[in-house]
Amino acid sequence: MIMDTACEANLVLGLSCASTVEFEPLPPNWSAAEPSLTLGLFESANPKTETEARKPELGDKESCRAISDEVEEEGIARKKLRLTKEQSSLLEDSFREHSTLNPRLKQALARKLNLRPRQVEVWFQNRRARTKLKQTEVECELLRRCCETLSTENRKLQRELQELKSLKFMQPLYTATALTVCPSCKRMITSTRLLK
DNA sequence: TCGAGCACGTCTATTACCTCA
DNA sequence: ACTGAGGTAATAGACGTGCTC
Structure with a gap:
């Protein structure tokens, strides 16, 4: 099954895309530093998953941990998320500019792509490994x-x-x-x- | 000044899952 | 319908670095 949107991708995880959410504005100076994020993907409809929507804002490790705990508690097997072409493409663009992430870029990309920061981090890790x-x-x-x-x-x-x-x-x-x-x-x- | 403890980021190996031929 | 191979997201653990006390 190939997913065409981030929303559909989330369905692979058994998560709902019913709720929509407004995203925080990006830091005032990020677009100059991270030009790849100016592509404007997912700008109009960026639904957060229910899991994310009901989850309080946490640091990377905590958010990852929270999801792991949740998955464990609910007995849900680890499901594989397939990134959409748009998501992969934007991540690739960003990777071409910087092969490593800074916290702000990670957050911005995660917000832009409707992914968890941890997922962005993992993608960059795996991408560096593939490059190497x-x-x-x-x-x-x-x-x-x-x-x-x-x-x-x-x-x-x-x-x-x-x-x-x-x-x-x-x-x-x-x-x-x-x-x-x-x-x-x-x-x-x-x-x-x-x-x- | 030195060392211990901690937080954080990265790398590497591995696992788990998905897709496709 | 089944299966094995390949790709890749996710995990775990080790290691390095910077900071604080």
């Missing part, structure tokens, strides 16, 4: 290619060495092999020359 994982995969691939190149180079040098050894065995008095550094590419090269 992707980055690690890219670096891993880079190292793998580098390793392949070095292996190929190593095999080539081994072959060259074998050739030189056999050459030396055949003409011990006439040739000498020297290792020098190529001035252009800065790599070690071998040179063979006649002794007489």
Whole structure:
């Protein structure tokens, strides 16, 4: 089941969207600091869930705890909320600007997206983890290619060495092999020359 | 000045749930 | 209808940092 709005998303949690609520105005200077929040999503109808509506304003940890307690008390299994495209998109925009949250931005985003601050916080945590994982995969691939190149180079040098050894065995008095550094590419090269 | 205790934020590993092929 | 894989929201615990006493 794909949810199209934050309200519908809340229905996944078995919460009602019947009640509407007015949101507190944002701090006077936040829009300049957090331009991504000026998109105006969910501005007209931002229903809070019943759970949120009847819950007193709490700090992040407390609100999270309150919901956990409530879920525990009522014996409700943890339900998964699917963020809407609009919610994800705004979070992404915000993440592109700052990959970490400050408390004010967290509150503002939560209000804007009709999510709990804890959900915004979790989203940023998971987003950072995903970014890091992707980055690690890219670096891993880079190292793998580098390793392949070095292996190929190593095999080539081994072959060259074998050739030189056999050459030396055949003409011990006439040739000498020297290792020098190529001035252009800065790599070690071998040179063979006649002794007489 | 140093250390203990606390609050808070972040990271990491893991779980739980959802969607889709 | 069932199932396994993959994606991701949520949780738990460890750790670092700053502040206060």
